[in-house]
Amino acid sequence: MRIKGRVWAGIWLLFAIAVAGWVIARNTSGYVSARESSGLADSIGYLKSRKTELTQRIRRAESRAVLVPRAESLGLRLPADSEIVILQTPGYERR
């Protein structure tokens, strides 16, 4: 069957539209990926920052400046040196 001229024109047009659509889709996909990548980088930054912040809070909470007054308020105290018993690990003498 012989294809008529207007059909050819339609095919060309469709082809051009398809190519243009493909280009736009690819471009859009690129932007979406870039945004996702950027979002993930932000998330990593956020999580790292949160980790640093929590580490800082833990460090502060376990510091002697915080712990000792609290322990003393509970009636605890630092042991005297005579109350500390150091256990010698087996085999230490051989080293």
Next chain:
Amino acid sequence: MAKPVVRLGAVRLAFALGVAAVLVRSAQVQLVSGQRYADTAVAQRTETLVLPARRGTIYDRNGAVLAQTVDAYRVGVAPNELRDLERDAEIIAARLKIPQSTVRRQLRQRYAWFGGPFTSAQVQQLRSMRGVHLTGDLIRLHPNPGLARAVLGRPAAEGRRASGIERVVDTLLTGTDGSGVVLRDRQGRRLESPSRLGEFPIPGHDVYLTIDAALQEIVEKALDDALYEFEATAGDVVVLNPTTGEILALASRTADGRNTTSAFTSVFEPGSTAKVFAAAALLTEGLAQPTDSVWTENGTYVTEHRRIQDDHPNGWLTLQGVIEQSSNIGIVKFASRISPESQYRMLRSFGLGSPTAVEYPSESAGRLSRPDAWSGITGQSMAMGYEIAVTPLQLAQAYAAIANGGVLLRPTLLSKVSAPDGAIVYRHIPEPVRRVLSAEVAEQLRTALRGVVYRGGTGESAALRGYEVAGKTGTAWRSGPQGYVSGSYTASFISLFPADRPQLVTVVKLDEPKGTYARVTAVPLTRAVLEQVLAAETQALDRGKLAGTAARAESNQAVGQAEVRHVFPWPDSLSADRAPDRPVPNVVGIPLRDAVRRMHEAGLRVQLSRIGAVTDTDPRPGTMVAPGTLVKLVVR
């Protein structure tokens, strides 16, 4: 009207021409002008950025972070772009922890700027807010603010010079910047594109200090408490490992809470802590024996040029007694046997008068004049610790030489340096400067220093029940522009812990404390530090070695004395009676901890095979053994 075939041909021709025109234009665009258009497109849609390299992290000796570089942001807001000014202002104020009134005032301008810097966590909720523009930055963060700040210093920024360790190892900490390309969308927002990274930034090296964070915290807290309690104007504490030269903790504070660098840079006359250097010269030159005695004139000695007084009058004192009682008269009389050259040489050998070469940007050499510049009484003065000036670090270095058997080591703050790939590029090894003393003289001096912390010695309040401590007190007049200031003193105490095979050399110095004398100011501070170090989970102490020391100290208690006998009399220690044998206690069936305690109380050392219930001992219970014998607990 043309025939259809002709019309069709014309349309075809037109299409063909159109296609040809497109192809020609395409070829022109792609082949002839392609590069220019490509460059223009890239310039419009992308931006080349310098990717700053992350500065290396500074850790303590155990890997705890002391200073690290983290992402931070500064926030710009275009008020006309905000969707809901009132609501957005509230969110911005809440997230950035800025008063609402401040935020609202800023938002009345055309463009509001909040310099911060703010953490990623703070700005996370603002990222999606229209009208908010974030500018990324890297900032230096100290997870434990205030800890070892003077030692750490800060990196150079905004025209300010770097300081502290950050300055010394700046070239190591600084990485190599990279470059990258980011995409821009139609709103001009940047979109990261990993595939367009030019050069990766290379982060800086990580630096591990010799500082032990736990010990540093103990020292800083104890110093602050002492400054408050004794109303001192300033103070320094230096803790050094005498076998490696590693500085484990270093704190310098003023009464108003400022961190200073005075342990490195500020000099003072050491007073009686320098008597040990005169004793070292006497023993090394063979000009005195530990048993030699001098008459200390019952506390007042008038010479041709000066009047010398002791705080505690004494009669005849051996060299040991002179150190124990810190007798000025005694050391002056002994020092008259030394030539100025020998005395100078010994002080110089101990590192006085020259910088220690520690890795710190500024350090004082102290003051030690040459013998040809001495007056007739300079030798006497130097023996008492006057007319010379030292830094606390120099004193720590010098006493470390006595502690380790006579070798002067270069003190250090750097433990190791690791490259970004984890490879260790530097690891500290002890750097001997010179041998100052023979091992024998060092041992004699250590024995003398034990006596200072024995009953009747000036440092007796530093004595611990379970461990022997050696040390020397110093209470020196402070000088002003008009000479020595009446009633103004520097109190110092230098301790070796434990006295046997010392692991820590601690220098404590307090400026103008209420209570004046070192024995009631600097000595209790040292004791407080040592007790806390023992109780803390710090790796600064080798507790395995310490266990043996403790057992030996406890063995003294077990021989039936009324109190712990920390120090044998010196120089009569050789004639001291040997402690008698004792039976191995029966600890079968009692809790392991109690069993160990009972063995220690009996003056015996303990070895465990594992944790559990004690079923037997080796040697068996009741066997007579010498004090300090190792008893193995058989555990089920």
